[in-house]
Structure formats: structure tokens, C-alpha cells
Amino acid sequence: MTQSKHETERKYEAPPGGVAGLPDLTGVGPVASVTTAGPEELDAVYHDTEDLRLAGSSVTLRRRTGGPDAGWHLKLPLAGDTREEVRAPLADDLPEPLRELTLSRSRGAPLRPVVRIRSTRTVRQLRDAEGRVLAEVSLDEVRAEPAAGTGRAEWAELEVELAEGAPAGLLDVVEKRLRKKGIVRADSPSKLARALRDTGSVVERARSPEVVAGSPGSYVLAYVNEQVGRLVALDPAVRRDLPDAVHRMRVTCRRLRGCLRSYRSVLDRRVTDPLRAELRWLAGELGAARDQEVLSERIGAALAELPDELVLGPVAARLRAWEVSRGGGVRSRTREALATDRYLRLLDALDALLRRPPLRAKAAGKPARTMARAVLKEYGRLAGRMDRALAQPAGRSREKDLHEARKAAKKLRYAAEVARPALGKPVARLGKRAKAVQKLLGEHQDAVVAQDALRRMAVTAHGAGESAFTWGLLHGREGAGAEARRRELPEAWRAVSDPGLRAPLEH
Known part of the structure; x- marks a missing residue:
């Protein structure tokens, strides 16, 4: 069993004189008093792969004894000064749940002790006027030694x-007060990073080839690198079924696929097409869970808005039973996908793409030409989809064409995202308007999918001798919502298809 918390902290060089050199922090902001605790003796053994893959992505895994939180600790980077710490009880061997949370970084390579760090810690607790602890200021005397070697x-x-x-x-x-005493930020982000550096245990990593700054290749690879990093970082959250994690990982897959598709003039498709196929597989495995989540939330919210007199029969109970019958299976499907060698091979292949990018000749050209052409090509595809969809009469064919137009709008939006650092405001405006069309089409598609689910539930309720009135009412409301989105679509599309919007990209 694991527990997690967010920790927000900053590290500084120790003041001369140790504890005696610390300034009095009473009266700093809401700090009304300072109490002292310790010293504590902490003994931590850090684990990593032989080539330090966890440390290379700012992740630490340790088994620590001593102090109030003895056990296994996995620290995952978040934004700014914050990290998430996932804890498991003290045991001789690494708990399996923590091993799984490292897989997107370790890729299944064995995790072994790399450094032992022992600390003598003295703590000062900063308290408010009610005596509540606001922060802890810890002074650590640290001794580090590698698991192998003599450093x-x-x-x-x-x-x-x-x-x-x-x-x-x-x-x-607090930092302002510390600076006045000459206490500055530490030059290492963690004890592990400093221990590896100072004991000579750092592993030299292969460098990616130099790419011409400001070239199409540099912009595309920067975007790919950002999305791959996001994919790897989201993995632990998806495994723990954290809110919105599956959705964000699925969108990341789509962004990567879109980039590799739109910029085939920059990266060789003989390398990127197989990657796109694998990203499509992963997005599909994630999509089952996400689609079920969205559909359940949508129907549940619509049901909650109905007055009691319009809810006939055991509607809430049937909806819960439907969610349970479908939800467990799709969540299991997601976890099973992340447990496969196929998934780990995909992450390895994405890393290989960044280390050895298959750049084509246009990767070194002028971004204004190459990247604008890629964006305009996606616009042309969207225009064709929209013209076809808007000309269709009502029915399944129109719904299918509108769904295809939605996917084309996403591709245009993502192509514009990649090009934004190079092409600036003109492409940003085009991407923003494409997003508005995508949103409308997405709301339409959600309503169509909800109608199908509500019809099936109405049939099931009727077959069980229950009233199908409420299901039919919700079905009708979804149909009205879908029609309203279709009426809004022509105006939104005119905003995207305005020739003046594309003119700066065509010259």
C-alpha cells in the first residue's frame, strides 16, 4: 500500500557556523514562533538503474531508516519547487507498486543501490500565532558514499x-531573510545529485546531435522532446488512476502523432510512420477509459439537473450498474497496456528518435517556408472535410463526416502549436480558431455518443419492465444539443476560413 503527498521545498548552502549561523525567523511573514527538534539520524540508500535513468529525469527512489517517515520513498518532479513523494512501508525489497511507477523511466532495467547517504538533521519548526507548523527549516550534516567504489x-x-x-x-x-545573512541557493537540486557528482558516480550520457538553431528541425524536435517528456511524466499518474491523467496522456499521444504527421518534410516518415502507428495503438488503449469516464460524467450531470418528477423508475441505480459493468474493464485495459513490452519499446523508440533524429534536407531550411507550408496543408485537409460535412443532409453520414472534420481540426491546431515559436501571432490566431471549431465538433460528437448510450439504456430498462421515460427525455435533450452545435458551426468555420487569416502564411 502506498501513500503520497506533495512537498514544496528549497535547498540552500549551509550557513557558516551551522545551526548557530541561522538567522532568527520569528516575525518573518506569518511566523510567530520557532521551535527546535532533533537531532535525527537518517540513513538512506538510493536505488537506480546502472546508467542512472531515474536520476537523469530528476526522479529519486530511496529506502530510508530513521526519522518519522522511515520507508521507501519515490519522488517525482512537478512544477517549480514542488515534488510528489509516494511512500511505501519499510521492507527489505522494493515494493512492487513503486517499481511499477518507475517503469516509464527505468524501462524495466534492474534497480539497484547506487549511493548511501547518511544525515544528521536538526530541525527548526516555523509556527503561526495558533501554534500550527508552517514550515520546517532543516540543517543536514551529510555523508555520502557510492554503493560500488571508494569515493x-x-x-x-x-x-x-x-x-x-x-x-x-x-x-x-524566508529566502529574503536568508539572503540577508549570505545564505544562497544550493547548486544541486537534490542530495542524490550532489552525492553522484561529488563521489564521481555520474554517468556520461550520449549527446544528441547538434541541430541548427532556428531551423524547422530545431522547432519540431523541441516540440517532440516536450511531448515525450510529458508522456513519461504522466505514466505514474495514469497507473494510479489520478483525475484527468488518462485524458492528458491521450492528448499527448495525439499531439505527437499530429506533429510527426504534419512535419514529414522535416522528419523521415520511414522512421516516424511506425511510431505514429504505435502512438495510435496507445491512444486507443487509453481512449476506452477516457471515453467511458466522459460519458458517465455527462449522463450523470444531465440526470442530476432533472427535477424529481421527471425521474421515473430506478434510473440512478441503473446508471451506477452500467458504470460499474463498463468501468472496471476499461480501466484494466489501460493498466494492461502500460504493463506491456510494446509500450516500453515505444518509449525507447521515441528516445531514439530524439537521440538520432532522422532529419530531411528541409529540416535545415527556412522555417517561414517549411513550417507555414505544413500548417497550410493541414488547413487544406480540414477545408475539404468541412465542405463535405456541411453539404451532407442529416443522418449518420453527416455525423461521421463531422467527426472526421473534428479530427482534421485537431491536426491543424497541433501543427500550429509546433510552428508557433517560429511563425508567431499569425499561426497562433489560426490555431486558436481551429480549436474553437474542434470544440464545437467535440461537443457535437459527445452528444451523438451519449444518444447511442441512452438509447441502449432505454431499451434495457424497457425490457426489465421499468419506465424508459427518463432515458428518452435525456436522449431528446442530447439530440437538441447536437443540433444547436451544428447551427453554430458555419459561423465558427467562417472565422477559420477567412483568407486574411492565412495570408501572412502564404507569402
Whole structure:
């Protein structure tokens, strides 16, 4: 069993004189008093792959004894000064749930001890007027030694960690007081990073080839690198079924697929087409869970809006039974996909693409020409889809064409995202308007899918001798919503198809 929390902290060089050199922090912001605890003796063994893949992505995994939180700790980077710490009880061997959460980084390579770090810690607790702890200021005397080899390092460092619920701005006002005493930020982000550096345990990584700055190749690879990093970082959240994680990973797959498709003039499709196929597979495995989640939330919200007199029969119970019967299977499908060698091979292939990019001749050309052409090509595809869809009479064929137009709008939007750093505001405006069309078409598609589900539930309810009135009512409302989105679509499309919007990209 694991537990997790977010920790927000900053590290500093230790003051001369140790604890005696710390400034008095009473009166800093909401700090009304300071209490002292410790010293504590902490003993942590950090685990990583032989080539330090976890450390290379700013992740740490340790088994620590001593202190109030002895156990296994996996720290995952978040934004700014914040990390997520996932904890498991103390055991001799690495708990399987934590091993799984490292897979997107370790790729299944064995995890072994790499460094042992022992610390003597003295803590000062910053408290508010009611005595609540706002933050802890810890002074650590650190001794580090590699698991293999004879290197050894010693240093002292200061750490300021916010308590849960404390105002984030407290870190800034504490840092201001520390700077006045000459205490500056540490030059290493973590104890592990410094221990690896100071004991000579750092592994040299192969460098990616130089790409001409400001070229189409540099912009495309920067986007791919960002999305691959996001895909890897989302993996632990998806495995734990955290809110919105599946959706964000699925969108990341789509962004990568769209980039590799739109910029085939920059990256050789003989390499990227197989990657696109694997990304499509992964998005499909994730899509089952996401589609079920969206559909359940949509129908549940619509049902909650109905007055009691329009809810006839055991409607809520039937909806819950339907969610349970479908939800467990699709979530299991997602977890099974992430447990496959196929998924890990995909992550390896994406890394290989970045290390050895299959650049074509146009990758070194002028971005204004190459990237604008890619965006305009996606616009042309969308225009064809929209013309066909808007000319169709009502029915299944029109719904299918509108769904295809929605996918084309996404591709245009993602192509514009890639080009935005190179082409600026003109392509940003085009992407924004394409997003508006995509949103309308997405709302239409959600209503169509909901209608199909509601019809099936109405049939099932009727067969069980229950009233199908409420299901029919919800079905009718979804139909009206879909028709309203279709009426809004021509105006939204005119905003995208305005020739003046594309003119700056055509010259």
C-alpha cells in the first residue's frame, strides 16, 4: 500500500557556523514562533538503474531508516519547487507498486543501490500565532558514499519545506531573510545529485546531435522532446488512476502523432510512420477509459439537473450498474497496456528518435517556408472535410463526416502549436480558431455518443419492465444539443476560413 503527498521545498548552502549561523525567523511573514527538534539520524540508500535513468529525469527512489517517515520513498518532479513523494512501508525489497511507477523511466532495467547517504538533521519548526507548523527549516550534516567504489563526500545543506496548507509565498519571504545573512541557493537540486557528482558516480550520457538553431528541425524536435517528456511524466499518474491523467496522456499521444504527421518534410516518415502507428495503438488503449469516464460524467450531470418528477423508475441505480459493468474493464485495459513490452519499446523508440533524429534536407531550411507550408496543408485537409460535412443532409453520414472534420481540426491546431515559436501571432490566431471549431465538433460528437448510450439504456430498462421515460427525455435533450452545435458551426468555420487569416502564411 502506498501513500503520497506533495512537498514544496528549497535547498540552500549551509550557513557558516551551522545551526548557530541561522538567522532568527520569528516575525518573518506569518511566523510567530520557532521551535527546535532533533537531532535525527537518517540513513538512506538510493536505488537506480546502472546508467542512472531515474536520476537523469530528476526522479529519486530511496529506502530510508530513521526519522518519522522511515520507508521507501519515490519522488517525482512537478512544477517549480514542488515534488510528489509516494511512500511505501519499510521492507527489505522494493515494493512492487513503486517499481511499477518507475517503469516509464527505468524501462524495466534492474534497480539497484547506487549511493548511501547518511544525515544528521536538526530541525527548526516555523509556527503561526495558533501554534500550527508552517514550515520546517532543516540543517543536514551529510555523508555520502557510492554503493560500488571508494569515493566519499561530506557537506552541509539547509532545506526549507512548507507544511501542508501553508502559503506558498512563505518560501519567498524566508529566502529574503536568508539572503540577508549570505545564505544562497544550493547548486544541486537534490542530495542524490550532489552525492553522484561529488563521489564521481555520474554517468556520461550520449549527446544528441547538434541541430541548427532556428531551423524547422530545431522547432519540431523541441516540440517532440516536450511531448515525450510529458508522456513519461504522466505514466505514474495514469497507473494510479489520478483525475484527468488518462485524458492528458491521450492528448499527448495525439499531439505527437499530429506533429510527426504534419512535419514529414522535416522528419523521415520511414522512421516516424511506425511510431505514429504505435502512438495510435496507445491512444486507443487509453481512449476506452477516457471515453467511458466522459460519458458517465455527462449522463450523470444531465440526470442530476432533472427535477424529481421527471425521474421515473430506478434510473440512478441503473446508471451506477452500467458504470460499474463498463468501468472496471476499461480501466484494466489501460493498466494492461502500460504493463506491456510494446509500450516500453515505444518509449525507447521515441528516445531514439530524439537521440538520432532522422532529419530531411528541409529540416535545415527556412522555417517561414517549411513550417507555414505544413500548417497550410493541414488547413487544406480540414477545408475539404468541412465542405463535405456541411453539404451532407442529416443522418449518420453527416455525423461521421463531422467527426472526421473534428479530427482534421485537431491536426491543424497541433501543427500550429509546433510552428508557433517560429511563425508567431499569425499561426497562433489560426490555431486558436481551429480549436474553437474542434470544440464545437467535440461537443457535437459527445452528444451523438451519449444518444447511442441512452438509447441502449432505454431499451434495457424497457425490457426489465421499468419506465424508459427518463432515458428518452435525456436522449431528446442530447439530440437538441447536437443540433444547436451544428447551427453554430458555419459561423465558427467562417472565422477559420477567412483568407486574411492565412495570408501572412502564404507569402
